[in-house]
Each structure stands twice: as structure tokens, then as C-alpha cells.
Ligand code: HEM
């Protein structure tokens with residue numbers, strides 16, 4: 001949904017989108033209808049001899065200058081909204097994210113590890129993301145954010161969820177056979193419920209899913225020869 | 231200059247008896263026209279293979295879960311589809327076929343500067359294509375990395391990556407040699423009197439393209455070779471587990487692959503600049519602006535590669551710089567579109583099939599270009615990169631732009647190349663069908679992308695189902711249109727009426743020689759005294775219309 005308020009950042013992105021698309025639609029319709037109008041008006045039957053107009057310097061200047069101004073405003077608008085995304089508030093809660101073929105896992109400041117992303121409402125969250133194998137990309141469409149998760153480095157994402165609910169997480173950088181199934185959820189809870197959740201130890205089954213256990217080393221040895229497709 | 235006297239008694243290049251006969255007359259030829267036809271056959275074949283793969287992928291996406299294939303097959307299909315469409319169809323397409331056939335004629339020359347090198351390029355192209363085909367059937371199985379070969383996945387996968395890299399390397403060589411040949415041809419072989427600004431705009435576009443081919447292609451050749459070396463002996467350049475850097479790979483890849491996007495589109499823009507004045511029967515509006523904007527695109531195009539990597543973990547400084555340059559590279563394309571539309575003003579317009587292709591191009595390419603602005607802006611790109619929005623955007627640009635004009639060029643020059651006319655009613659109907667199918671298939675993808683459907687996904691969440699069905703139905707209509715279009719041309723080859731020397735009333739030099747042209751094109755090299763689209767100056771070529779010939 002356009003202009004939803006899942007996070008305070010969504011409107012920023014959607015407004016940039018609306019701005020650029022509005023100008024684009026005007027330009028597209030302008031060009032298309034002018035073209036069709038000329039083709040009808042200056043049809044060979046009605047207009048047997050064409051005029052030999054070589055060009056017009058003023059027109060060339062105008063249709064360079066006006067688009068230049070327009071695209072510079074688009075650039076600036078896109079850039080200034082984007083800087084919001086890169087600003088990390090001091091009080092942000094850091095959650096460590098690990099991507100691996102083909103699942104995500106999460107580690108909380110108190111040491112809790114889990115395989116679904118639970119976050120408190122109205123609290124800035126900083127995801128610090130690593131990959132243990134190939135490139136992935138952590139993408140939450142409803143929040144309009146994504147960032148690649150590249151092995152050998154730590155990338156981050158920041159958001160502040162405004163509404164309780166469940167949102168899809170998808171891997172957006174192709175990572176092999178089950179790339180399309182590298183899905184997850186963000187579950188936004190009220191602060192107190194989140195506190196309760198984060199302070200309850202994860203059930204053993206979920207714990208085993210966490211990367212610190214068996215899987216990371218498994219992928220390590222999977223190494224060179226890699227994941228041959230079946 | 232108008233030597234239409236020869237039109238009656240001459241031997242066209244198909245019939246001319248050379249040193250070799252039969253198949254040898256083709257495979258050992260150095261005639262730029264025969265080489266152009268050989269490219270045409272190979273490139274259309276690869277296009278049909280690529281389109282079949284696209285069609286099958288869409289069939290898989292008709293329903294959730296497995297429809298007709300498993301995930302590994304889907305992953306190989308989009309990889310092969312992307313590689314075929316990029317390296318075997320759209321990059322060599324217009325330069326290989328129409329550049330070879332028409333550049334020398336439009337310059338008033340007998341052949342390209344290095345005819346034998348030209349044949350070598352064709353052989354390299356075919357060898358590259360064969361390597362690509364062979365790699366599919368080798369033990370490791372068809373490559374599954376995506377056409378971008380991103381590391382570390384391309385180092386770890388067990389599929390036959392190295393063979394495909396070899397294929398891409400050889401194809402790159404072919405592209406470099408063609409570029410070199412065209413640059414030299416344009417510098418050295420223009421007819422007497424043809425100054426730079428009396429050159430047809432198609433030649434300008436090929437000139438700008440050729441420089442990109444020459445300078446940018448080696449970068450990808452080396453980069454891909456390094457990936458192969460990394461796979462073989464693990465030197466640790468790109469693989470982080472050996473101390474390498476995957477982001478470095480992405481930079482090197484896009485330093486080539488973004489300029490390559492202009493290799494795909496500039497020649498098409500050149501063709502549009504030929505077709506529009508011919509059908510408007512008036513001179514082009516803003517000749518110099520169009521010519522110079524080609525060079526500007528080629529130049530600025532080198533500095534925008536980072537816009538493919540806005541979410542890859544580049545520094546924030548790099549992100550905004552590349553965003554700014556990306557917005558600037560949009561301007562010269564805009565200039566071209568405005569000048570084309572202005573060329574229709576006060577023209578005397580004949581609504582022939584090639585012009586309709588150009589109108590479809592302007593509409594589809596504008597959508598592709600304008601959505602490029604959405605992707606150039608940082609905030610929106612972060613959301614949309616690697617989604618169906620991008621898939622839609624690049625199909626609008628390279629397929630709606632480059633691909634449609636490949637076929638537009640074929641319809642424009644078909645009478646000249648084969649001396650036959652085709653049924654215009656059928657070609658117009660086919661084009662209309664293609665545009666409708668195209669819009670259903672790809673416009674829906676913009677919406678899917680904004681809603682968060684990632685690309686290269688074998689399966690999808692339930693909320694995306696309806697639009698995926700619409701897109702698949704669109705692909706059926708699109709492919710139907712393509713088949714009718716090609717069928718119509720095949721029928722024309724067999725049964726088409728004889729085409730005249732100048733069926734559309736064009737003014738450039740190819741319309742002053744017979745259809746099909748004789749071996750050395752001109753009986754005597756023309757002397758140029760006027761601009762390429764001068765409708766005040768009357769050439770004596772017959773400008774009877776194709777329509778009249780047909781009915
Ligand atoms: C019948 C025509 C076509 C159909 C049905 C078609 C369909 C598709 C589909 C379904 C995808 C995969 C989307 C995904 O899962 O991410 C795709 C990807 C792609 N297509 Fe096409 N396409 C067609 C023509 C073309 C043309 C003419 C070109 C280029 C000139 C092209 C270039 C590409 C590229 C580069 C990719 C990306 C491959 C990758 O992700 O590695 N396609 N196409």
C-alpha cells in the first residue's frame with residue numbers, strides 16, 4: 001500500500017516515488033500525444049510536402065535546461081530521503097542478522113538467538129548483517145528498505161516500526177537454488193510484550209536453528225566445491 | 231550521383247559469381263553484405279531460443295509452487311535467457327546485421343575497412359555462441375549464476391561457469407574487433423565530400439557505440455577471466471574466504487556492463503534517426519544535437535556504473551555521486567526523443583510499418599527511461615533494486631527499445647536487403663499484438679516490483695498471484711505477435727513482390743543503389759554535396775511506395 005505507515009520512513013520513499021512518477025507521466029503523455037497528433041495532422045494525404053526545418057537552438061536549450069532542473073530536484077529529493085535511512089540513532093537496539101543459504105537468523109543484545117525477527121514497536125532498530133557464504137540481501141518491502149549482506153563485511157539497516165504486525169522479509173540478492181524460499185517475517189510487538197519475549201529463552205528446537213550452532217560450520221566445509229544444483 | 235541507370239542490367243550480390251560457390255560463397259566471403267546476412271540468420275535464431283526460454287519461465291510463474299520445472303531449472307533458464315539475449319542478441323544485433331550491411335553503403339564505400347577481420351568477428355561470434363550452447367550439456371549442468379556472474383556464488387556453484395565465461399570472453403573479442411573495424415571505416419572510408427556532419431546519424435550512432443565496444447569490453451573480458459582463474463586455482467581476488475572482495479567484482483563487472491547498455495541502445499537510436507525523416511519526408515530536426523548526444527551518452531555512460539550497486543554496501547559518498555551522474559546521463563536521451571518528435575512537425579508523414587515501430591519504440595523506451603529515474607533516485611532504488619521493477623525497467627529499455635528497433639530496422643531495410651516487399655497489413659497487426667502483449671507482460675512487473683516481488687524467484691507469495699497470471703498471459707500474446715511478424719517476413723522472402731530501388735523515398739545513399747545491391751555497392755563512388763536528409767535536393771531514385779507495389 002502506498003503511503004502506509006509501517007515505519008516512519010515509508011512515506012519518505014513513497015513521496016519520492018509519487019514526485020518522480022507524476023513528472024514522468026506528464027512527460028510520457030506529452031511526448032506520446034504530441035507524436036500521435038503530428039502523425040495525424042501532418043499525414044501525407046493532407047500535407048503532401050514536408051517543411052525542411054533544420055532545428056531550433058532555443059528549443060534545444062529549453063529541452064535541455066528544463067529537464068536538467070527537474071532531474072536535479074529528483075536527485076536531491078531521493079538523496080535527502082535516503083540519508084534518513086543511513087542515520088543511526090544513538091539509542092538504537094542492535095540485532096545481529098546472519099544470512100546463509102537459505103535462511104536468516106537473529107541474535108539479540110541479551111544473547112537470545114532466534115530464527116524469526118521480533119522487534120519492539122516505536123524503537124529504533126539497527127540490524128548488523130553478516131553472511132557466512134554468498135551474497136544475500138535483507139529486504140522488508142513493507143518498510144521500503146533493503147541492504148545486501150555480503151560475506152567478509154558487516155552491512156547495516158535501520159528502521160523504526162510504528163505499527164504492530166507481521167511483515168514479509170525476502171532475500172533479494174540471488175543466492176542459489178532455494179533463493180526464492182529464503183523468506184522470513186518481521187513481527188512487531190508492543191514494547192512490554194517484546195521485553196517478555198526477549199527474556200524468555202528460545203525453545204531448544206529454535207535454538208538449534210541459530211547459526212552459532214551446527215550450520216555455520218557445515219557451510220564452511222561446503223566451501224569450495226559449493227552447492228551443486230540437483 | 232543518381233546512377234539508377236544500372237538498375238536494369240546488374241548482378242546483385244547474391245547472384246554474383248565469386249571465387250567460391252555454394253556454402254563456401256557464404257562461409258568464406260568477405261563481402262560485408264553477406265556477412266550481415268549471416269549475422270542476421272544467427273542472431274534471429276538465438277533470439278528465438280532466448281524468447282522460448284523467457285516463455286517457459288513465464289509458464290512456470292503461472293501458478294505458485296512447481297508448475298512445469300524445478301527451481302534449479304528455473305535458475306538456469308533465467309541465466310541462459312539473460313546471457314543469450316545480452317551477448318548473442320542485443321549487443322551484436324544491430325551493429326552485426328545492419329551495421330555490416332549498411333554502414334559501408336551509407337558512407338559511399340565498397341566495404342568495411344578490414345573485410346577479412348570482419349569475417350573473423352563473425353566466426354568468433356559463432357564460436358562464442360557454440361561454446362555457450364555446449365556448456366549447457368556438460369557434466370556440471372547449465373550455469374545458474376544469473377547473467378551477472380556475481381561472486382562468491384559464481385565461484386562456489388558446481389555448474390559449468392568457466393565454459394560460459396570462455397564463451398562470453400570470445401564474444402567480447404568479436405565485439406571489440408567489430409568496433410575497431412567500424413571506427414576505422416568511418417574515419418577512412420567516407421565518400422568524397424562527406425564531412426563528419428554530412429554523415430547519416432546511423433553512422434554517428436555506430437561510431438559512438440564502437441568506441442564503447444573497444445574501450446569497455448576488455449574490462450569485462452579480464453574480469454570474467456579472473457573469475458575463471460579464481461574457480462580453478464583460488465587466487466583470492468574476489469573470494470572473501472581467501473581475503474578477496476566481492477564488491478570489487480561488482481565494480482569491475484558494471485564498469486563494462488553499464489556502458490554495454492549503451493552498446494545495446496545507441497545503434498537503435500541511430501536507426502530511429504534514419505527511419506523518422508524518411509517517413510516524414512523532411513529533414514531531421516536537430517541533426518547536430520542528435521549526433522553529439524550520442525557521443526555524450528557514450529562518454530557520461532562510463533561514469534554511472536555504481537547505480538547497479540546502491541544497496542551493495544558501497545560508501546554513502548559513492549552512492550550519491552553515482553546517483554547524480556545517473557540523472558545526468560538521462561538528459562542526452564531526452565534530447566533525442568524531443569528531436570525525433572519535432573521531426574514529425576510539418577512533415578509529410580507516411581504511416582509505414584517502420585515508422586510504427588519507431589513510435590512503439592518512443593513510447594516503450596520513454597517508459598523505460600523515465601522509470602530509470604525512479605531507480606536513479608537513492609530512496610526509491612533501495613526499495614526497488616533487485617525486484618520485478620528492475621526486470622520491467624530493463625525489458626522496456628533493451629527489448630522495447632533495442633529489440634523492437636532491431637525488428638523495425640529489419641522492416642525498414644528488408645526491401646533493400648532482399649529485393650522483396652512484405653505484406654504491410656500483417657506486419658502492422660503483428661506489431662500491435664506485440665505492443666499489447668509487451669505491456670501486459672512487463673507493465674504488471676512494475677507494480678509487482680513496487681509491492682515487493684524480488685527478481686530471480688522461482689516461487690512467490692500469495693499476494694502476487696493475480697499479477698503473475700496477467701504477465702504470463704501477456705507473454706503468450708507477445709510471443710504470438712513475434713511469430714506472426716517473423717512468419718510474414720519468411721513468406722515475403724519466398725513470395726514477396728520485387729522491391730524497387732527506393733520504396734520509402736529515403737535520401738541516404740543506400741536508396742541510390744539497386745535492391746539488392748551489387749557486390750561493390752556503387753558503380754562509381756558518389757560525391758557528396760548535401761546533407762543526408764535533404765528533401766530539397768531531389769535524388770532521381772524512384773520513390774514509388776511499397777504499398778503500391780504490393781497491392
Ligand atoms: C519473449 C520475450 C521475453 C520474455 C517472455 C522474457 C521474460 C523474462 C523473464 C520471465 C525473466 C526472469 C525474471 C526473473 O525471474 O527475475 C527475464 C529476465 C531477463 N531478460 Fe527477458 N524476456 C524476453 C525478452 C528479452 C529480451 C529481448 C532481452 C534483451 C534484449 C531480455 C533480457 C533479459 C535479461 C538480461 C534478464 C535477466 C536475467 C538474469 O536475471 O540474470 N529478455 N526475461
Ligand SMILES: [Cu+2]
Pocket residue numbers: 099102135136137171172173174175179182
Ligand atoms: Cu539469499
